[in-house]
Amino acid sequence: MLSRLRRPDRKPTGQRAPGQPNSLFGEILDWLLAPLLFLWPISIIVTHNVADNIANQPYDRALADSARALARLVKVEDGKVVVHFPAPPRALFRADQDDTVYYQVADQGGETITGDREIPWVAPPASVLGEEVRYRDEVIHGEEVRVAYQFLRAWPEPASPLVLVQVAETRNKRSDLASRVVTGVLLPQFA
Numbered sequence: 166m167l168s169r170l171r172r173p174d175r176k177p178t179g180q181r182a183p184g185q186p187n188s189l190f191g192e193i194l195d196w197l198l199a200p201l202l203f204l205w206p207i208s209i210i211v212t213h214n215v216a217d218n219i220a221n222q223p224y225d226r227a228l229a230d231s232a233r234a235l236a237r238l239v240k241v242e243d244g245k246v247v248v249h250f251p252a253p254p255r256a257l258f259r260a261d262q263d264d265t266v267y268y269q270v271a272d273q274g275g276e277t278i279t280g281d282r283e284i285p286w287v288a289p290p291a292s293v294l295g296e297e298v299r300y301r302d303e304v305i306h307g308e309e310v311r312v313a314y315q316f317l318r319a320w321p322e323p324a325s326p327l328v329l330v331q332v333a334e335t336r337n338k339r340s341d342l343a344s345r346v347v348t349g350v351l352l353p354q355f356a
Contacts, residue, residue, distance in 0.1 A: 216346035228313040229298040267333040
């Protein structure tokens with residue numbers, strides 16, 4: 166009779182027989198952590214892409230303004246394309262503390278009229294629209310740069326040769342802003 170009243174032997178806490186279910190808390194953790202471990206990396210990637218786009222917008226506008234300002238300095242004198250700078254070009258384009266800025270004015274054949282030869286030439290689009298500024302990413306001296314470029318007609322006739330105006334800058338400020346946005350968004354998630 167005493168054997169019936171005896172409690173069965175219990176194992177120490179934390180040791181379960183194989184196949185025995187976890188506690189409710191353990192099950193909830195499993196159900197919550199598994200999706201989070203899958204979603205956090207995706208969240209980081211998406212946030213980084215969004216932050217890059219956010220960082221590009223203001224800096225692209227400033228880069229386009231520089232390209233338009235340079236385009237306004239392009240003139241044709243005696244049938245030749247010339248650029249008249251109001252100040253030394255290095256002072257205009259090299260005042261940036263964080264990024265290296267390059268500029269170039271080139272003819273339709275890709276020959277540099279003035280500026281940095283390092284900026285790769287780009288073929289003109291099928292149609293040239295007024296003051297349309299386009300963007301592209303390139304690499305100069307092993308560094309990624311963002312290029313704002315514009316094609317102009319050397320003189321008003323539609324058949325006149327094209328002039329390529331380009332301004333490029335390294336991506337240091339953009340990367341810094343994107344990193345701050347990512348940190349600001351993701352840090353509260355991990356805290």
